Amino acid sequence: MSETTFTLTYDGPSLADHTMDVADLAPALVALSQFMKSAARLTQGDDFEVVVRAKALETGCFQIVLDVSGTFVSQVIDLMAGRTSTAIANLLGIAGGTIGLIAWIKGRHVRRLRPSRPGYTVIELEDGAEVEVPEAEARVALDPPARAALEKVVEPLEKDGIDTVAFKMPRETITVSEVDLDAFKAVVHAGDEILETTAPMVFSIVSLSFQPGNKWRLSTGKGAPISVTVADEDFIGQVQRSEVAFAKGDILICTVRTTSRDAGGKLATDYTILKVNEHRRISKPPSLLD
Incomplete structure (x- = not known):
């Protein structure tokens, strides 16, 4: 600490x-x-x-x-x-x-x-x-x-x-x-415009989907899992060529774009992985790709 x-x-x-x-x-x-x-x-x-x-x-x-x-x-x-x-x-x-x-x-x-x-x-x-x-x-x-x-x-x-x-x-x-x-005073108006930030994040894998348009379910370690879009084409290419395999609980260290927007008066947040910097295997159960 x-x-x-x-x-x-x-x-x-x-x-x-x-x-x-x-x-x-x-x-x-x-x-x-x-x-x-x-x-x-x-x-x-x-x-x-x-x-x-x-x-x-x-x-x-x-x-x-x-x-x-x-x-x-x-x-x-x-x-x-x-x-x-x-x-x-x-x-x-x-x-x-x-x-x-x-x-x-x-x-x-x-x-x-x-x-x-x-x-x-x-x-x-x-x-x-x-x-x-x-x-x-x-x-x-x-x-x-x-x-x-x-x-x-x-x-x-x-x-x-x-x-x-x-x-x-x-x-x-x-x-x-x-x-x-x-x-x-706490009242803040940001209109309908999008606020984008980019920062490193760490996820653990909950479930994956490799169908076009489908999102991955990942956990930040707190709260419910979130849906995340993966935009790292190089990493996706490695997966499609079977060069990378995953198991539930594996760790992904990523560069993530977080987009906050006004969705009908409610705050909505979208997560997009721009780069998977590191994939760490936590355990070795059967691969999710099997």
């Missing part, structure tokens, strides 16, 4: 004695944990678990030093040296970037999202303003559970005497003031 720290600081006249009402603090800390978990799920996949702990209280305004630790559930990921520490560092960078992005949007209507250079997307607002941001930050900033959690983190600013909350991340410090409260 890898870990790092960042500081959350609430400031204002009512905090001059370095104390804060637990009724305000506790929901905000729970919400911060939920926000980090949502960001981890969206950017690192369901296989990555994040824990946020309050390490210490420091004087000066009202500061909370928070420890963020994480681990990949799947043993196959744990074998990749350095991956966990990198994931935590990336997560905190994404979290900080997301907070800054939300402050920039300022509650304006998101008209559409369009793909940009690899790893980036352009957000277009209803007033014509646009910005290019990392796909991961856009994905978190437009995720309803992540936004609802972050709204509660800044909610203490509604109290008299609390003027700012600062997120001191390893790479930057983002300060939110009471005038920014409306920008952090």
Whole structure:
């Protein structure tokens, strides 16, 4: 398990004695944990678990030093040296970037999202303003559970005497003031446009189909299996030439395009495997192709 720290600081006249009402603090800390978990799920996949702990209280305004630790559930990921520490560092960078992005949007209507250079997307607002941001930050900033959690983190600013909350991340410090409260409301509109992100994912095989147009049933290790389209023609060619055989439970390490769209008022998500980077045999029962 890898870990790092960042500081959350609430400031204002009512905090001059370095104390804060637990009724305000506790929901905000729970919400911060939920926000980090949502960001981890969206950017690192369901296989990555994040824990946020309050390490210490420091004087000066009202500061909370928070420890963020994480681990990949799947043993196959744990074998990749350095991956966990990198994931935590990336997560905190994404979290900080997301907070800054939300402050920039300022509650304006998101008209559409369009793909940009690899790893980036352009957000277009209803007033014509646009910005290019990392796909991961856009994905978190437009995720309803992540936004609802972050709204509660800044909610203490509604109290008299609390003027700012600062997120001191390893790479930057983002300060939110009471005038920014409306920008952090959880209502987000992304219209009918498609948001596409590309990221590595790990699946275990549930069932396969090699008929044209049929999807594979794969598991991320949490929740029900999902249907996934395989667009890696080289890999499909290997399978059709009987160069690759599978068994239930085998592991696939892939590069995956995730597409989120508005389907009649409901969020729909499609998964497409662009590249099968590695196939690991977990056991050797009869092949699914037999």
